[in-house]
Amino acid sequence: MTLSVVYAILFYAATLLLVVGVVRKIIIYARTPAPLKIPVTPAPTTKAGVVWRMTKEITVFQSLFKASKWTWLFGWTFHVALALVLFRHLRYFQEPVWTVVALMQPFGQYAGFAMLAGLFGLWARRFLVDRVRYISSLSDHLMLALLVAIGLSGLAIKYLAHTDIVALKTWMLGLMYFDLQPLPSDIFVLLHLGLVIVLMVIFPISKLLHVPGLFFMPTRNQVDNPREVRHTAGWTAK
Amino acid sequence: MAAKFDTPELFDNIEIIDTPRYAVDSMAHSRPYPAKPQHNESLGFPGELVDNWEEKAVTRLGELVDGSRALRTFLDSCVKCGACTDKCHYYLGTKDPKNMPVARQDLLRSIYRRYYTFSGKYFPKLVGARDMDKSVLDEWYSYFHQCSQCRRCSVFCPYGIDTAEISMAARDIMDSVGLGQKYCNEILGKLQTIGNNLGLPEKALINTLEDLEEEVEEDTGVAVKYPVDVKGADVLLIVPSADFFAEPHIDGLIGYGKVFHQAGISWTLSSYASEAANFSMFIGSGDNLKKVAQRIRDAAEELGVKRIIVGECGHAWRVAYSFWNTLVGPFDFLDPNYPAPQHIVEFTYDLIQRGALNLDKEANDHRRITFHDSCNVARASRMGNMPGGQFILPRALITASANHFFDMSPETIHENTFCCGGGGGLLTDDLMEIRIKGAMPRMQALKQVVDEHDVNSMVAICAICKAQFSKALPAYQFPMGMITSLHQVVGDAIQLGTKT
Numbered sequence: 001m002t003l004s005v006v007y008a009i010l011f012y013a014a015t016l017l018l019v020v021g022v023v024r025k026i027i028i029y030a031r032t033p034a035p036l037k038i039p040v041t042p043a044p045t046t047k048a049g050v051v052w053r054m055t056k057e058i059t060v061f062q063s064l065f066k067a068s069k070w071t072w073l074f075g076w077t078f079h080v081a082l083a084l085v086l087f088r089h090l091r092y093f094q095e096p097v098w099t100v101v102a103l104m105q106p107f108g109q110y111a112g113f114a115m116l117a118g119l120f121g122l123w124a125r126r127f128l129v130d131r132v133r134y135i136s137s138l139s140d141h142l143m144l145a146l147l148v149a150i151g152l153s154g155l156a157i158k159y160l161a162h163t164d165i166v167a168l169k170t171w172m173l174g175l176m177y178f179d180l181q182p183l184p185s186d187i188f189v190l191l192h193l194g195l196v197i198v199l200m201v202i203f204p205i206s207k208l209l210h211v212p213g214l215f216f217m218p219t220r221n222q223v224d225n226p227r228e229v230r231h232t233a234g235w236t237a238k
Numbered sequence: 239m240a241a242k243f244d245t246p247e248l249f250d251n252i253e254i255i256d257t258p259r260y261a262v263d264s265m266a267h268s269r270p271y272p273a274k275p276q277h278n279e280s281l282g283f284p285g286e287l288v289d290n291w292e293e294k295a296v297t298r299l300g301e302l303v304d305g306s307r308a309l310r311t312f313l314d315s316c317v318k319c320g321a322c323t324d325k326c327h328y329y330l331g332t333k334d335p336k337n338m339p340v341a342r343q344d345l346l347r348s349i350y351r352r353y354y355t356f357s358g359k360y361f362p363k364l365v366g367a368r369d370m371d372k373s374v375l376d377e378w379y380s381y382f383h384q385c386s387q388c389r390r391c392s393v394f395c396p397y398g399i400d401t402a403e404i405s406m407a408a409r410d411i412m413d414s415v416g417l418g419q420k421y422c423n424e425i426l427g428k429l430q431t432i433g434n435n436l437g438l439p440e441k442a443l444i445n446t447l448e449d450l451e452e453e454v455e456e457d458t459g460v461a462v463k464y465p466v467d468v469k470g471a472d473v474l475l476i477v478p479s480a481d482f483f484a485e486p487h488i489d490g491l492i493g494y495g496k497v498f499h500q501a502g503i504s505w506t507l508s509s510y511a512s513e514a515a516n517f518s519m520f521i522g523s524g525d526n527l528k529k530v531a532q533r534i535r536d537a538a539e540e541l542g543v544k545r546i547i548v549g550e551c552g553h554a555w556r557v558a559y560s561f562w563n564t565l566v567g568p569f570d571f572l573d574p575n576y577p578a579p580q581h582i583v584e585f586t587y588d589l590i591q592r593g594a595l596n597l598d599k600e601a602n603d604h605r606r607i608t609f610h611d612s613c614n615v616a617r618a619s620r621m622g623n624m625p626g627g628q629f630i631l632p633r634a635l636i637t638a639s640a641n642h643f644f645d646m647s648p649e650t651i652h653e654n655t656f657c658c659g660g661g662g663g664l665l666t667d668d669l670m671e672i673r674i675k676g677a678m679p680r681m682q683a684l685k686q687v688v689d690e691h692d693v694n695s696m697v698a699i700c701a702i703c704k705a706q707f708s709k710a711l712p713a714y715q716f717p718m719g720m721i722t723s724l725h726q727v728v729g730d731a732i733q734l735g736t737k738t
Contacts, residue, residue: 025314028310029307029310029311032303032304032305032306032307032310033305033306033307034306034307034308035305035306035524035564036560036561036564037560037561037564038308038400038403038560038618040389040392040393040398040400040617040618040653041616041617041618041619041620041625041628041653042620042625042626042628042629042653043620043625044625045620045623045624045625049625057396057397057398061396063321063393063394063395063396063398064319064321064394064396066393066394067321067322067325067394067395067396068319068320068321068394071319071320071321075319075396122319125320129320130259130260131257131260131320131323131324131335131338132318132319132320132323134260134335134338134341135318135320135323135335135338135340135341135344136318137318137364137365137366138363138364138365138366139357139361139364139365139366140317140318142364202357205355205356205357206357206365207314207315207316207317207318209314209315210314210315210316210317210397213311213314213315213397214315214396214397216307216311217308217311217312217315217397217398217399218307218308219308219392219398219399219400220397220398224620224625226559226560226561226563226564227559227563227577227578227579230563230564230567230568231563231564232564234305234306235305235524236524236564236565
């Protein structure tokens with residue numbers, strides 16, 4: 001029960017840091033002015049066009065595809081797989097489980113492997129491509145190590161050393177309803193949860209800020225209409 | 239002037255540009271001349287490096303980040319994916335890894351992290367954060383003057399991070415602590431006191447244009463006018479001052495005159511605002527950007543024109559198209575039937591569409607033409623009313639005026655265009671090595687169309703591109719005369735005297 005309490009406290013703290021940290025950053029991004037029109041052109045001349053441009057960037061990583069097919073392949077695979085894995089994990093946070101989550105269950109499991117494949121591909125680039133090796137700092141490697149370890153420990157729970165998944169879910173639901181339950185103390189469960197806690201904590205203070213940052217980049221989200229509509233903000237509004 | 243260096247070799251039959259293995263610090267020696275105190279002071283910067291410059295630089299960085307959503311998100315969001323690493327012409331030409339866009343950004347990002355992020359404050363080694371010191375400043379001065387702010391990297395960045403913004407910020411910080419670049423700051427001083435980058439006074443300008451009128455009349459037998467300070471003219475034409483004297487720029491100016499002449503539209507230059515260029519953008523100085531733009535608005539109001547048209551100049555068009563309305567708009571005193579401002583290419587294109595110009599394509603039969611998309615036009619502005627018009631319109635002018643046109647390889651044109659190597663405030667002799675090496679990818683693409691199609695003319699619509707290619711072409715064993723102004727091609731095709 002001690003372990004259950006410790007992990008519960010850590011989860012609450014991590015959730016708080018993640019939410020407060022990311023929301024704070026989003027508020028800062030939104031409040032920081034974009035004084036000049038700087039969309040990278042050719043750019044859409046309407047708001048709907050910008051939505052379409054951003055949608056392509058977010059869903060198929062259009063620019064990355066243009067830049068580097070290998071990086072795109074590994075990066076896109078990782079992100080899509082991660083999305084599926086996260087979606088599949090919703091089942092541990094709800095009772096009854098939504099039908100769509102139940103239906104996604106097998107895809108979510110395969111996605112676990114795809115996610116790791118993508119991560120290993122991305123990591124290999126940091127060693128094998130001399131330019132990417134040059135720009136990689138220790139934190140870039142550690143970030144990949146963390147994600148790989150989360151993926152491996154997760155798969156280990158499923159395929160290597162089964163845990164009492166019903167008990168684990170009971171613990172998680174208990175966490176959500178402030179009704180603490182015992183946590184199965186299998187090593188991979190503790191490892192998996194512990195690493196996820198680390199990821200949540202570093203999210204708002206690391207390069208993972210590309211997730212909210214992406215939506216605020218004036219180079220991509222501005223409408224190309226500077227002659228038609230007078231834009232002012234920040235120092236250009238004074 | 240830098241020591242002797244080897245011009246990169248061009249390869250035969252190469253479809254894509256080869257990505258070199260990197261060679262650390264191979265361009266660390268490249269540094270432009272610093273500005274003299276009076277040049278810095280005339281722009282509102284300290285004359286020399288201030289005493290507690292480390293602290294001031296860090297403070298200034300904080301102010302810039304607070305004032306620019308772009309800078310803030312760019313500095314926070316890079317994941318070091320490497321997509322940009324082989325996209326910069328300076329990296330491809332020099333092999334110096336600090337010329338990879340992400341590495342150039344990191345020169346500044348490492349300082350941002352150290353002073354403005356949690357991870358950099360407490361775990362500097364882990365995230366590559368550094369203290370602001372002399373070695374950092376030296377690196378900044380060297381490598382932020384090896385960026386032409388061409389935005390090619392940002393096209394390929396999955397988030398749109400634009401190294402141009404970061405390089406502008408770095409130069410702003412350096413200026414704010416008293417370390418300015420001579421070329422940009424000296425020129426900006428001349429522009430603000432005399433009215434153009436050259437420091438060409440009113441009288442000299444008028445004489446130059448009178449000589450030009452005589453020359454054109456001798457050549458064509460038609461009295462084409464190049465008017466200055468004509469009140470009540472329909473159009474104020476703002477051209478880069480290189481158009482008044484440099485080759486091949488002046489042939490473009492001759493062409494503009496012929497277009498106006500045949501269209502029968504009254505126009506004028508201004509001696510007060512005789513410069514389209516606005517190097518304030520290169521040094522990231524908002525105050526100066528606005529001041530310089532204001533001169534043009536004032537001239538337009540003073541002359542009582544109905545339209546403002548901008549000549550062939552890349553960064554000037556970016557400033558005019560993207561920033562003028564913001565900085566010195568609204569232009570409600572101009573004729574609302576036309577965009578304000580308008581590019582000379584848009585103007586000529588409309589005339590051609592209306593059949594207002596008689597063009598004889600055969601007059602250009604000796605030219606086998608390719609077109610160099612200038613970076614600031616391609617990636618930071620637009621022409622016409624559709625996205626990508628900046629690629630379509632200039633080519634339409636060429637194909638309406640000439641029979642032989644061949645585009646360079648698709649990965650080197652349109653939004654993928656390679657910078658000429660001299661943009662962003664680098665067009666100075668003390669940076670010749672980086673300029674010539676940075677021209678390599680464009681020269682490689684040019685070689686392909688020369689080999690395959692016997693191209694003998696590369697048309698450009700930017701004063702910096704034209705001046706830069708005049709140096710780069712001979713360095714790569716191409717004839718200097720290959721570089722051609724777009725309106726020279728148009729002007730040569732116009733049959734003067736056939737419209738009344």
